Amino acid sequence: MRALTKTISCRHPSLHLFHPNVESFVWNNLIRFRVRLKSKLQHSPLSLYLRMRSRSVSPDLHTFPFLLQSFNAHSHLSHGLQLHAQIFLFGLSDDPFVQTSLINMYSLCGSVSFARQLFDEIPQPDLPSWNTIIHANARVGMIHVAREIFDRMPQRNVRSWSCMIHGYVSCGDYKAALSLFRDLQVMEGHRIRPNEFTLTSVLSACARLGALEHGKWVHAYIDKSGMKVDVVLGTALIDMYAKCGNIERAKCIFGNMGPEGKDVMAWSAVIAAMALHGLSKECLELFEKMINDGVRPNAVTFVGVLCACVHGGLVSEGNQYFNRMTEEYGVNPLIQHYGCMVDLYSRAGRIEDAWDIVKSMPMEPDVMIWGALLSGARMHGDIETCEISIKKLIELDPKNSGAYVLLSNVYAKLGKWKEVRHLRDLMEMRGVKKVPGCSLVEIDGILHEFYAGGDSHPETENIYRMVDEIIKRLEKHGYVRNTNEVLLDLDEEGKEFALSLHSEKLALAYCFLRTSPGTTIRIVKNLRICMDCHVVMKMASREFNREIVVRDCNRFHYFKNGLCSCKDYW
DNA sequence: TTAGGGTTAG
Numbered sequence A: 001m002r003a004l005t006k007t008i009s010c011r012h013p014s015l016h017l018f019h020p021n022v023e024s025f026v027w028n029n030l031i032r033f034r035v036r037l038k039s040k041l042q043h044s045p046l047s048l049y050l051r052m053r054s055r056s057v058s059p060d061l062h063t064f065p066f067l068l069q070s071f072n073a074h075s076h077l078s079h080g081l082q083l084h085a086q087i088f089l090f091g092l093s094d095d096p097f098v099q100t101s102l103i104n105m106y107s108l109c110g111s112v113s114f115a116r117q118l119f120d121e122i123p124q125p126d127l128p129s130w131n132t133i134i135h136a137n138a139r140v141g142m143i144h145v146a147r148e149i150f151d152r153m154p155q156r157n158v159r160s161w162s163c164m165i166h167g168y169v170s171c172g173d174y175k176a177a178l179s180l181f182r183d184l185q186v187m188e189g190h191r192i193r194p195n196e197f198t199l200t201s202v203l204s205a206c207a208r209l210g211a212l213e214h215g216k217w218v219h220a221y222i223d224k225s226g227m228k229v230d231v232v233l234g235t236a237l238i239d240m241y242a243k244c245g246n247i248e249r250a251k252c253i254f255g256n257m258g259p260e261g262k263d264v265m266a267w268s269a270v271i272a273a274m275a276l277h278g279l280s281k282e283c284l285e286l287f288e289k290m291i292n293d294g295v296r297p298n299a300v301t302f303v304g305v306l307c308a309c310v311h312g313g314l315v316s317e318g319n320q321y322f323n324r325m326t327e328e329y330g331v332n333p334l335i336q337h338y339g340c341m342v343d344l345y346s347r348a349g350r351i352e353d354a355w356d357i358v359k360s361m362p363m364e365p366d367v368m369i370w371g372a373l374l375s376g377a378r379m380h381g382d383i384e385t386c387e388i389s390i391k392k393l394i395e396l397d398p399k400n401s402g403a404y405v406l407l408s409n410v411y412a413k414l415g416k417w418k419e420v421r422h423l424r425d426l427m428e429m430r431g432v433k434k435v436p437g438c439s440l441v442e443i444d445g446i447l448h449e450f451y452a453g454g455d456s457h458p459e460t461e462n463i464y465r466m467v468d469e470i471i472k473r474l475e476k477h478g479y480v481r482n483t484n485e486v487l488l489d490l491d492e493e494g495k496e497f498a499l500s501l502h503s504e505k506l507a508l509a510y511c512f513l514r515t516s517p518g519t520t521i522r523i524v525k526n527l528r529i530c531m532d533c534h535v536v537m538k539m540a541s542r543e544f545n546r547e548i549v550v551r552d553c554n555r556f557h558y559f560k561n562g563l564c565s566c567k568d569y570w
Numbered sequence B: 001t002t003a004g005g006g007t008t009a010g
Helices: A001-009 A013-037 A045-054 A063-068 A074-089 A096-108 A112-121 A127-139 A143-151 A159-172 A172-188 A196-209 A213-224 A233-245 A247-255 A264-276 A280-292 A297-310 A315-327 A335-347 A350-361 A365-380 A385-396 A401-413 A417-431 A460-475 A492-500 A503-514 A533-544
Strands: A436-443 A446-451 A521-525 A549-550 A556-560
Touching: A001 A335, A001 A460, A013 A045, A013 A063, A045 A063, A063 A074, A063 A096, A096 A112, A096 A127, A096 A446, A112 A127, A112 A446, A112 A492, A127 A143, A127 A159, A159 A172, A172 A196, A172 A503, A196 A233, A213 A436, A233 A247, A233 A264, A247 A264, A264 A280, A264 A297, A280 A315, A297 A315, A297 A335, A315 A335, A335 A350, A335 A365, A335 A446, A350 A365, A365 A385, A365 A401, A385 A401, A417 A460, A446 A549, A460 A492, A460 A503, A460 A549, A503 A521, A503 A533, A533 A549, A533 A556
Parallel strands: A521 A549
Antiparallel strands: A436 A446, A436 A521, A549 A556
């Protein structure tokens, strides 16, 4: 290296003045290419830096922004700290590029406090530093801190907005993400245009909320602005349409992506979409097509595939895919895959096989595993398995409301109201809060939320009147309330009343009040739809001649002409 | 030379 630079400087005397920079330039680029390469086979970026130092080449302003990119895991923190000391030593700590790289390094190494300390010490941080510290807080769930920083930024660019919107999405506050997107358009519409990064996060929020109208608007915006739909944006569109109930559109987007543009995530998204919609056979066909196209499946792909088998009741196929996953594709089963298998067997009544899966797992079964086993055991009347699962559930997480609800379900089904009451007291004593049932509908671009038994909606009175009307009309056609799943210790009349307050019934009533005849009704529910609401949706679809689409926490239900796409298997 | 986006059991 030294010989090379000497030769250069001899042949080009003008370069002689820059002699030290030529050497560091070469080393910087070696480090940069090594960071980009991400290969473990050659010298690490850090070892290249050490070699650079051992040859007495001084690092410059360009060295650390490259080098620091390679420190991106918690285990790298101590090396990162040592490099920070080097930065001081060489007097480079006032450079904005170096500062941003350091903030980012601390954030990726898991130390938000160091990142914040450093940021606070910068007299006038530049935009990348502001954006990096927002991202650092958002990625660890400190979304309020991120927002506080965002609000006091002297100026923002499209990355600042995208970063904050993405922060809301990643912490699960999807409504705040959409609200901030609206602010972007109102406050900065004339100056800042959302780009593919912004819209990917917005689509993700729409998907989670089931906000089809919002999602369609974003899609139209993408088309209108001539934005290129790359594989990431395409995958977000597939996911949005699928989670908002329009599987045909999701398939269409996927079909238009072109074979070279489909990576494993795009394939996994469309496979998960099929599973969510109960299109099990089509899902498995897609998986085979993916293999034929030469795309290697990953763990997420197999979650989708196994999920399709669960929803379709395809026990032997599920078993085959579970085996192929490891044997053919070298994917080690994660707890999610075991969860699918337990669910697959227990739903089908093969409780012994489900137990075999639980016993064979290399990791400790979690709440989901016991929940799936309990759910199947309950369905098929295996009381002993129910009891074991329940004990495990409470033992694992005494504050998990889901466990108590499942336990209440069992006791309620057995008519053990005393135990249900005891459980309720226990929940109160331990400060366990039951997740309230919540349904969401979108009418004319506005999201309406309904909580079980709630009265927060301005049209509550009309809604409850409409629920009564629906029930009365269905009763004329033989509808009888199914009170088996009501968890409260009430008399029959009380239980019937509790059922009529379920959030999806309130949402349905509101849609009948506020949408035109013939319009498809779309409801997104946070919990699993209960047996009674499922019957009501089926009958209402026929009686009122409406297609009703309900996304519950498991899958989609398409109610049409008195039937459901899940064939009552959910 | 510094900052950003997509798929995942119930």
